[in-house]
Amino acid sequence: MKRLDQKSSFFWMIVSAITVFLSSKLPFGTFANPGAGFLPFLVGVLMFLFSLILFVQSFSKGEGMVKTLLAKGGTGRVLLILLSLILYGLFLETLGFILMTFLLMGFLLLAIGKVRRSLVIFLSLVSSLGCYGVFQLWLNVQLPKGIFNF
Amino acid sequence: MEILDSVLHGFQIVLQPANLFYCFLGCLVGTLVGVLPGLGAPAAIALLLPGTFHMSPVSATIMLAGIYYGSMYGGSTTSILVNIPGETASVVTCLDGYKMARQGRAGPALGISAFGSFIAGTIGVFILVFLSPPLANLAIKFGPPEYFSLMILGLTILTFLTKGSMVKGLIMACLGLILGSIGTDAISGMYRFTFNQLILYDGIGLVPVTMGLFGVSEVLLQIEEGVKREIFQTSFKGLLPTFKDWMDCKWAMLRGTLIGFFLGILPGGGAVVASFASYGLEKKLSKHPEKFGTGVIEAVAGPESANNAGSTGAFIPLLTLGLPSNVATAILLGAFMIYGLQPGPLLIKNHPDVFWGVISSMYLGNVMLLILNLPLIGIWVKFLKIPYAILFPFILLFSLIGVYSLNNSVAEIVIMAGCGILGYLMKKFDYEGAPLILAMVLGPMMENALRQSLMISRGSFLIFFTRPISLILFGTAIILLLLPLLGKFRRKITMAAG
Known part of the structure; x- marks a missing residue:
């Protein structure tokens, strides 16, 4: 699971970075009058943080059960x-x-x-x-x- | 008396021949999709949704609700006879139900799960009748901050209860929120993440995503692994549990009903969580916990009662708050909106026919399901004997028709295929699909509630903590988020001390 978690968390970091980038092009507005980019930007940042936590957590995990990603044939x-x-x-x-x-x-x-x-x-x-x-x-x-x- | 009048009014509606027929059809389809692994209630509701557009909203909602709670009955059959859960909520039934079948007690296992489901479903509807009107009155007091806090709590509960890593659940919830924000912004009217694609202007449809994540991905996994099913050969005589069985199960059923119902009410709760909670509780309270997993009848009765009561309880947030608590109710919410109904506190006042018609149909539906699931068990077992090589193309075909017919859009078929790959990989990497779907559904509502709250408070996030209901809901969500951290902290201290 360790390697799978590292790969998947890395993938989600990229997805969240793209989300933050795209939402930064939308109007953020102010806290008193949030714009269209407000929530996607915040969610993108949160997702990046969660992915980073998963990435860090994966190093403290043992290899555990080796899981084959694709079944033969x-x-x-x-x-x-x-x-x-x-x-x-x-x-x-x-x-x-x-x-x-x-x-x-x-x-x-x-x-x-x-x-x-x-x-x-x-x-x-x-x-x-x-x-x-x-x-x-x-x-x-x-x-x-x-x-x-x- | 007012409630009794309303229920009687509901019966007048549901006893009309057309509504009676649709109630039966919903229960029949629900049992079938419950029996067949790989095609769950959300997929079946989505599949039949386009066909309901020409029906009256009451008939349509009666049928779709029947599919939802009917699938809970059917799910146990496969768990007991094949050791493959027909529904996620019946996973836990495999543990003891299949063992009972191997010991020659398939009949009592099937019987008690059907009776347990019936009793729980009926009690659940009673509670639903008496709890819904006061909750609807309370919900009228909800403003944007309360709604936002409630939705945050719902998402937190779901990620907290997902098996495996909570962080993965939170990532999935974020992904769902991002997918939910695609399309036209409801407040400013601006297009977001649409890349000039017409199909994305209205956002990504819930049905293709659900079908892909749950239906197609399940088929892909089963085909990849080459599943061979071993149906336990047994006669179905003696479906009625013995007096001893009833005595062993009576409290398990009652506890399962109560746990199931109240967990079903919580957004993010529902039938799956309820069945696991009931199994855990029964094991804890049992005089012989070591026998759990070897074919104990109360381990079948409790969870099966709980998942049925849970599916009934899930109608409370849907009907009174307009909030779905799981994937199936999320699609039901979408269906309500298509019919021009707005589920929420005012549904009971503005559309009493729909509200009381659906609730009364559940009484009759439970009776129909008992008849469908006990005397006709032999027919359902025949469906199970259909080889998967023949079954899976039909599952895919029904998914394709369901997705296409919703908007007559080929692009949605491609979205479904894409989500099929995503769901397949998510299962490989141990990610749960439920937080994603719930977040996707709640996303637009959450965003509106958040932005309206901030406009009211002129930019202060304190608004979520200064209003009592919002404070309780938000506070509970924060505690749930912190619980895993506290657990780890406590373990570290214990290790350091000893």
């Missing part, structure tokens, strides 16, 4: 999921909800879940059409139709 799956979510977001309005949901579910079930193909096709169809039915037709949630208009 699992990192690829994590990255694939994140990538698929971002791609889903980027192409949702172009390709439409039904097609994108079919593709996303198919990919997640097949590539990550290692589910057999016949079941993948069935579940992808049911989920995309079922969700469209429930959310668009029943709950009146506006889902994108895309260039194919479905």
Whole structure:
């Protein structure tokens, strides 16, 4: 934990320094009439102090249980999921909800879940059409139709 | 008598067929999300929120509240049968509930947790009925300094109670305040940290952040670790606890209810803290504390009662002060605002239909949940048997729909994915997400209260210490912040002396 705490506290120090810098460009106002930058500036300073305390505390900590940050073989799956979510977001309005949901579910079930193909096709169809039915037709949630208009 | 009339009025509202249906739907969805690990009440509320826009505010709030307290019932099922808590508030139930299942007593464990939840939920609603109106009257006396002090206390309590380092909790609270300040400044109308991005002008949405930090990150962790669930094979005959079980549990349930309710009232408290506090207390009071962790029924009954009472108690600050005490009530607060309702001292006066309708729906909801969770337990267990490889794409899909449908914004999907990574790393580095979310919700309200207080006092921070209610709240927060330091100081003195 010692090294992890050092790394994370250092990261938060940078975040808080950026916050202080950005909020210093906003009007601070006076104590009697605080401006838009007043609270973010104070919070940024506080966050820097807390990060510094964590950084100092981490030196007095023992190594303790060694924790692996990334599980073996699992990192690829994590990255694939994140990538698929971002791609889903980027192409949702172009390709439409039904097609994108079919593709996303198919990919997640097949590539990550290692589910057999016949079941993948069935579940992808049911989920995309079922969700469209429930959310668009029943709950009146506006889902994108895309260039194919479905 | 006035309260009785109000409750009866509430029943008139909730017994309308549409409201009855939405109450049942909320309880059903709540139980389902409670049973399924990885999709908690906040995510489920956020998911169904867009679908409630065309409903009446009363029906919508009845349903969303049902999801919240319903998830507390369902959470225990996974804890007892799979040793994986369906809800964070059921973590402690794993300790003895799963051991009971392995000893062939899954039925009584499930039974007592459902009965305990029912009893606590019902007593909690009774207290809620009698406590809310006087508290709402007291809250009318609250000015900006009192609100600011109360919110500081809430954040301090949450960071104090988070497991692990309090400093990390405080860092998370600061991050939440910074995220909450993104967007348009309510007083000056100036854009802050928006970088000319249209999507940031209204601030970062709570739903994508919550879904990312809690839903997506949990999926990522489970997929990375390749979780294999072992569902305990057992028959569910004999769900009714024996007379001895009832005798062993009666005080645990009562204590759990009271602790749960009053911890639930505190901003930053809620069901999770309540369940741990109840377990600790039962262990301390038990004649056989060494048996805790080996399958003791009162260790299931107490925390399960506490988490239900805690979820009921959490409605007090929400309805009377307009302050959320946890993530789920924070999203409920957002929902109230979308429906054009302002939770707070005036809700009871301006919208009695909503106030008493929601409270009365909780009585009926608890009965529905008892029926859903005992005779239908076999159905919920079937959901648990769905392999995670099939379940996780659905969890992600529901999160995506929930986030997109709120504002029809693709950018919010990207924000959710980003928060998913953040939440995943936070869990790796031992940071808690709850202070971040609470601070993000309270941030804008806190800032307004702080700036208004300083304007009233012409720049003097003494205003927080010269008004009695504010002094008590702020003083308690300072004591809580100093407690860990005092502990360390005392240990140093003891070591030096001996």
